Amino acid sequence: MKKFIAIVMASLIVLFAGCSTKTDSNATVIITDQIGRQVTLPQDVDKIVSCYYTATSTFIALDAVDKLVGIEIGADTRELYKEAAEVLLSLPAVGSGKSFNLEQTIALDPDVVIMPNRLSEYIESLEQAGIAVVVVNPESLEELLEMFELLGIISDQEENANELISFFNEKLDEINNLNLDATKKVYLSSNSSYLSSATTKMYQSFLVEQAGGIFVANDIEDGYWANISPEQLVAYNPDMILKVYGASYTTDEILNDERLSSINAVKNSEIYEIPSELEGWDYPTPSAILGVLWLSNKLHSDKYTDQMLEDSVKTFYNEFYGIEYWAK
Amino acid sequence: MNNKSSTKYNIILYSLIIGLVFVLLFSIFLGRYSIKTADFIAIFTGSADNATKNVLLNIRLPRAFCALLCGGALGLSGSIFQKTFKNPLASPDIIGIASGASFGAVVSIVFVSQTIFITQAFSFVFGILSLFLVLIIANTNRENQIFGLIVSGVIINSIASAGVMFLKYTADPTSKLPSIEYFLMGGLYNVRRHHVLYIFLALLFCSIVLYKLRFRLTILSLDDEEIAALGVNSQKTRFTLLFLASILVSTTVSICGVIGFVGLVSPYLAKLLTRNLNRGNMRISFLIGAIVLSVSDIIARTITTSEIPVGIIISLISAPMLIYMLSRGVKNV
Numbered sequence: 069m070k071k072f073i074a075i076v077m078a079s080l081i082v083l084f085a086g087c088s089t090k091t092d093s094n095a096t097v098i099i100t101d102q103i104g105r106q107v108t109l110p111q112d113v114d115k116i117v118s119c120y121y122t123a124t125s126t127f128i129a130l131d132a133v134d135k136l137v138g139i140e141i142g143a144d145t146r147e148l149y150k151e152a153a154e155v156l157l158s159l160p161a162v163g164s165g166k167s168f169n170l171e172q173t174i175a176l177d178p179d180v181v182i183m184p185n186r187l188s189e190y191i192e193s194l195e196q197a198g199i200a201v202v203v204v205n206p207e208s209l210e211e212l213l214e215m216f217e218l219l220g221i222i223s224d225q226e227e228n229a230n231e232l233i234s235f236f237n238e239k240l241d242e243i244n245n246l247n248l249d250a251t252k253k254v255y256l257s258s259n260s261s262y263l264s265s266a267t268t269k270m271y272q273s274f275l276v277e278q279a280g281g282i283f284v285a286n287d288i289e290d291g292y293w294a295n296i297s298p299e300q301l302v303a304y305n306p307d308m309i310l311k312v313y314g315a316s317y318t319t320d321e322i323l324n325d326e327r328l329s330s331i332n333a334v335k336n337s338e339i340y341e342i343p344s345e346l347e348g349w350d351y352p353t354p355s356a357i358l359g360v361l362w363l364s365n366k367l368h369s370d371k372y373t374d375q376m377l378e379d380s381v382k383t384f385y386n387e388f389y390g391i392e393y394w395a396k
Numbered sequence: 397m398n399n400k401s402s403t404k405y406n407i408i409l410y411s412l413i414i415g416l417v418f419v420l421l422f423s424i425f426l427g428r429y430s431i432k433t434a435d436f437i438a439i440f441t442g443s444a445d446n447a448t449k450n451v452l453l454n455i456r457l458p459r460a461f462c463a464l465l466c467g468g469a470l471g472l473s474g475s476i477f478q479k480t481f482k483n484p485l486a487s488p489d490i491i492g493i494a495s496g497a498s499f500g501a502v503v504s505i506v507f508v509s510q511t512i513f514i515t516q517a518f519s520f521v522f523g524i525l526s527l528f529l530v531l532i533i534a535n536t537n538r539e540n541q542i543f544g545l546i547v548s549g550v551i552i553n554s555i556a557s558a559g560v561m562f563l564k565y566t567a568d569p570t571s572k573l574p575s576i577e578y579f580l581m582g583g584l585y586n587v588r589r590h591h592v593l594y595i596f597l598a599l600l601f602c603s604i605v606l607y608k609l610r611f612r613l614t615i616l617s618l619d620d621e622e623i624a625a626l627g628v629n630s631q632k633t634r635f636t637l638l639f640l641a642s643i644l645v646s647t648t649v650s651i652c653g654v655i656g657f658v659g660l661v662s663p664y665l666a667k668l669l670t671r672n673l674n675r676g677n678m679r680i681s682f683l684i685g686a687i688v689l690s691v692s693d694i695i696a697r698t699i700t701t702s703e704i705p706v707g708i709i710i711s712l713i714s715a716p717m718l719i720y721m722l723s724r725g726v727k728n729v
Contacts, residue, residue, distance in 0.1 A: 260574030263585050265702070287701045294702035295578070297585055299455050302447060303429040316510040316575045327454040327588070330447035 099221060102205040102214065103185060109200050110179050113222055117178040119163035119187060121146060122353045123204055126216060128153045129232055129354040129388040132223035138162045138176045148346040148355075152389040163187060174199065180222060206352040209236075209274055216354070232388060236357050239380060240278070243364050246371045248280025254367070255284045255306035255333070256350075258293040259315045262322050265296050271352045279363035281308070298327045308367070309333040313344030340366060346385075346393060358384060401673045408669055412683040416464070419690045423460040426698050427451070454589065462587040463693040464686045465595040466648045470655065471662030471685020472602070473641040473648075475678045478663045479616060480637045481542050487660035488645040491545075492552030494656075496526025497649035498580055499556040502563045505575050512586060515579065516650035523646025524639075526552050531635060541620065541631060545638070582653035583706045584693050591651045598647040602640045606678065609633065613676065656707055658685050661714040668721040688714055 095111035117138040118124045124139050125148060133153045141161040143149050149156045162173045163183070168190050173181060180200045183190070191201045202222065206212040213233050220229025254276045258264040265285045266272040270292055276283040284304040288294045309322060309331075319339045328334050342350045342359060349359035361380050364372040378394055385393040425431075429451045438444035439452060470488065477486040488494045500522025504515040533548035534541070560580070567573045606613070612633045615623055623630040648655065662685035666677035692709040 258574060260578045264574075264578065267702075285701070291702075293574075295581075295583070295585060295705075296701065297428060297455075297697040297703050299451055299697065300428040300701060300703075302451050302455065305447070316505075316572070321511075327450070329454070330450040 097221070099202070099218065101202045101218070102211060103188070103203045105191075105201075105203065107180075107200050107202050109202075109222065113179045113224065115176070115178040116180055116182065116223065117162055117173055117176055118182045119168060119173075120182060120184040120204060121347075122184075122206060122351070123182040123215070123219060124149075124156065125347060125353045125355075126219050126232075127223060128156075130216075130220055130223055130225040130228040132219075132225050132228075135223050137178055138173060141167075146347060148389070151346060151391050151393070152385075170194070182219070182222070207269075207271060208352075209271070209278075209356075212271075212352045212356060232354060235384065235387070239357050239361060243278065243280070243360065243372065246280075246364075246368070248364065248368045248371060250277070250280050250282050252281050252307040252367050253284045253304065253332075254281040254308045254310060254363075255301065255304060256310045257312070257315070259312050260293070261295070262309070262311065262315075262317055262325075263296055263298060263301065264293045267291055267294050271356070272350050275350055275356070275359050275363060276310075278360045279367055281363065281367050298325075301328060302331060305331055307332045307336075308338040308340070310350075310363075311339070311341050312350055313342060313348045315341065354388060355384070401675070405670060405673050405675045408680060409683075412680065412687065416683055416687050416690070419687055419694075420460055420464060423463065423690055423694045424452075424456055426694055427456055428698060428701070429455075458589045458592050459584050459587045459693070459697075460690070461592045462595060462651060463584055463690045465592065465599060466584070466652055466655070467658055467662075467689025468682040468686035469595060469599055469644040469648050470658040470689065471666075471681040471683070472599070472678055473644040474659035474661075474685070475663035475666065475681035476606075476637050476641040476644075477659070478667075479613065479678075480634050480641075481546055482617065483542070483546065484664055484667070485660070486546065486549075487663075488641065489654075489656050489659060490553060491549030492526050492530055492556060493523050493549075493642045493645045494649055494654050494659075495553045495556035495560065496529075497523030497646045498654050499526075499559045499563075501579050501650070501653075502560050502576050505579065506563050506567055506572055510572075510575050519650040520646045523649060524642055526556060527638060527642040531638070541634065545634070579653050581705050581707070582655040583696065583703060584652045585697075585703060587651065595647055595651060598643050602644055605636070605640055609636065610676075613637075654707075655689065655710065657710050657714060658688055661710075661718055662688060665714075665717065665721055668724075 097109050097111055099107055099109060101107055114135060115137045116135045118127060118136060119140045121140050127133060127136055133155060136156065136159060138160045139156055140163060143156055143161060160172060160176065162169050168187050170190060170193055173194065174197045178199060180202055181194055182202050182204060185203055185205045188203055194201050202218070204215045204218065206215045213236060216229045216232050220226040256266040256272050256276060265288060267288045267290065268283070268286055269289060273283045284306050322328060322339055323334055323337065333339060342348065343362060347353055347355055349355050349362055358381055361372070361377055365374060365377040382394055385391050431448055431452065435444055435448045439449060474487050477488060477491060478484055497519045501515050501519040503522065504518035508514060508518065530545065530548045530552050533551060534544040537544035564573060564576055567576055612628055615626060615628050616630065616633060620630055663677065663681040665684050666681035670677045670680055688710060692706050692713060695709045696704045696706040
């Protein structure tokens, strides 16, 4: 578990004997980020810029919002922020997966910038400006939990991070102890087309298997979303089709596509959108665990009941985000 | 035309037709969903199970015929472009029609609707509209007709491409952008049964008009002064031809997105095959386009679980063909 995150050194470094009165401000911590870089951070991080919504969402769950001074672009589209941390909406937006505003970030003078791997080309420029950069890359459950731990250390909320990790482990144990038989085949399509499939490289394939389903596209190992032919989808013959939030097609379009009429999921109308009112439950964020629980309930409602799901969702949002929420 | 060259032309024509029939059979028999010979017989006797019948009638047959007809349409339109412009590099990809049509699709995805039918309608209309823009701009230069058309085509092409880039830049990266990329990539995964009818009607209409124009077509390869001396309005003929080519290209783009290279390679190969035969090469170009797209699509949809973008395969198989023909052509000069 601690493969990537090792606190190599957390001791005080006194630079000059004569400056002993300033020990606190010179204290540093060295951590390893999720692409294996060693990063030196001040012991007390006060100003954080997060240009990745997964990280921002985690900071809310860790109760570390007050340390954020800048966040990713598009915060106004995130319902979770509006509900749980409205103050975020007034923070300067510095970047997203598409672009990154270097000058704005430097002007905010943060102690550390948290960014996704795809922005890593900016690391050098930020480091030259004397700003530490931590890259997070949560592409599996393990890496997601590592990210929680890492962000807990950075924001000095390690206890909260441990609580979040325990919640994940408890719920996963609960599902594992139900001994769900994987009998139903599940197909998960992207938001661009229902002929675009999640691959085994993606977190979503773990989600399906963890929830006691068979991930149909288990022979597509490359890339993030793979286009498949309608014939391939008929050959897979899934029992359930899941579409991600914001899909550009409707359930009716799938039901009315005469090419897919022989598929079990179409015949039985087993087509669902993964709940995403607050944030997508299929993405690697703190609420990812709810995606697993929701799908377990959809696939095995006899064993993981509606009531069990409702209780978990309510507990999760109440405990980590301080809000009352229950998705239908 | 002497008998010898006529025989040679017929040999080429009929071998291509036989080749195309074989390719069509392959594309009906091959696919990710396994259908055994017994199942094919069962379909004729009406005892096949629903899934097999569905795959064959709703997926494989429409896709096989669409690949054939769209490939043919691109080949034919390429041949028309090259004839009109007297330039082997003129193709639907360069003269703005294809980019105009894809711009239309992107406009629909971003501003109107992502429904397949509406996107296709926009794509078709914008393809035709960009042709009219090309003609209007070309008309401002009366000195050299062909030069004017090519330059205005290139202008419209770059404007439409810039439009596509701008809309991609501003599009919502989670909901709109993937749909745009998906459409622009080109491929036959979206083909439904009614699309076969659309492309068939477009081809039928164009073939009839081309047949009526066949004498003017022969004259078009002469110099503009000579054409005028024969009392033929070369501008009117060229505009009509471009209109036909645009209908073919716009219909194709609306069905299967932008599929490059077929419109360039097919007429060029046709020309090399029929050189010195003094015969029109539109039919040959149609057949080559149909074969190239059909073969590419079979490969794209069968060799791996996920679909390989068909454009990659077209380039991989047609570029070596072109190089081979080119080297042979040079020797025989």
